[in-house]
Amino acid sequence: MNAHTDPQIITQNGKPLFVVIPWNEYQELIHKQIAPDESDVWFPNEVVKSNVRGDNLIKAWREYFKLTQAELATKAGMKQSALARLESNSASPRKATLIKLAKAMEISVEQLID
Template sequence: MNAPTDVQIIEKNGQPEYAVIPYEDYIALLHSQNSNEFIPHEVVELSLSTGGNMIAAWRKFKTISQTELADKLGISQSAVAQMERPGYNPRSDTLKRIAIALDISPEQLF
């Protein structure tokens, strides 16, 4: 799908609320999506329960222990625990290493 086709805009209170597209276009959009660009709902819920820490959320979603993640990263379990604290702000190279260890894209850690 290169350009919008038959799009129906449904308004609520004078503002656009929904865009309805043909089913074929919807299917094409689904198949064009890169699954590494999305975050599963379960990860979002886990993130909320961990104070917003996506590293902890993804680790728990993937059922990996802190020790296992530490081994993959070549660091200590206590270093992983520090990374999972709310407010932790890793460097981009650290995010890349964590993403590789969790088999996700770095963008999914934001």
């Protein structure tokens, strides 16, 4: 079935709430999505404020998630002292390290890069 079908709009209190579209049209929409780029990376206000104050993004995110250095280091499979060094503004972490930290905090690597 290739015929275009109008979407069904479900409203509540006179405002659109859901749209039901045919499965094939949904699949087309999904496959036409472009890959995320830098403009798709989001930061909570608290992380931005911390970064503006001078904290690097690793520390800003760790504090946003209310993790101690020891907790994040354990989740990322590293030593607390290594994480402390990475949180200094002079550190240049390797991509593999950023990937570990991003996974541990369940964020994207792009969210750890200035």
